Amino acid sequence: MLNDIKKDAQTRMAKSVEAFRHDLIKVRTGRASTALVDHLKVNYYGSDMPLSQVASVAVADARSLTITPWEKQLVSAVEKAILASDLGLTPNTAGTVIRLNLPALTEERRKELSKVVHSGGEDAKVAIRNIRRDANHQVKELLKDKQVTEDEASRSEIDIQKITDDAIKNVDEVVKAKEQELMSV
Known part of the structure; x- marks a missing residue:
């Protein structure tokens, strides 16, 4: 049961990162696409x-x-x-x-688009944290129903936090890559 919760959380977080990456395609950089x-x-x-x-x-x-x-x-x-x-x-x-x-982007417009990218990154991180909260809640429900021990529950919460940290790191990497793409002239 705990493995299912962790796998579900990891899958949903990966989908959030992928959805964010897909949304960034719409942000215009200097090249036509x-x-x-x-x-x-x-x-x-x-x-x-x-x-x-x-x-x-x-x-x-x-x-x-x-x-x-x-x-x-x-x-x-x-x-x-x-x-x-x-x-x-x-x-x-x-x-x-x-x-x-597509006209060349001005420095001001690049900064505006950079803010849009950062805002989208924060939204993706919030979605990931919500997934973590849901997974931790499911673990606590299992603990309350005495289907798992306290040690198993705490280990699962640590694992879920590691999964969350990885997903947030992925979002930060996507934001950084898009920002470099925006700022290159």
């Missing part, structure tokens, strides 16, 4: 569809993306989705091809 527009939803005949399902997205060069909708009437809907997003980019349309030019 198709992941910047993955989260966009386009109004397609009354329903919101992911951009990848209504258009092809490609990296034209280091600082620009090209988006080619599969239907001509979707060009304006894709433009609206880009303008309404939090990207802060203006689309340039030439026929059915939409270009997104």
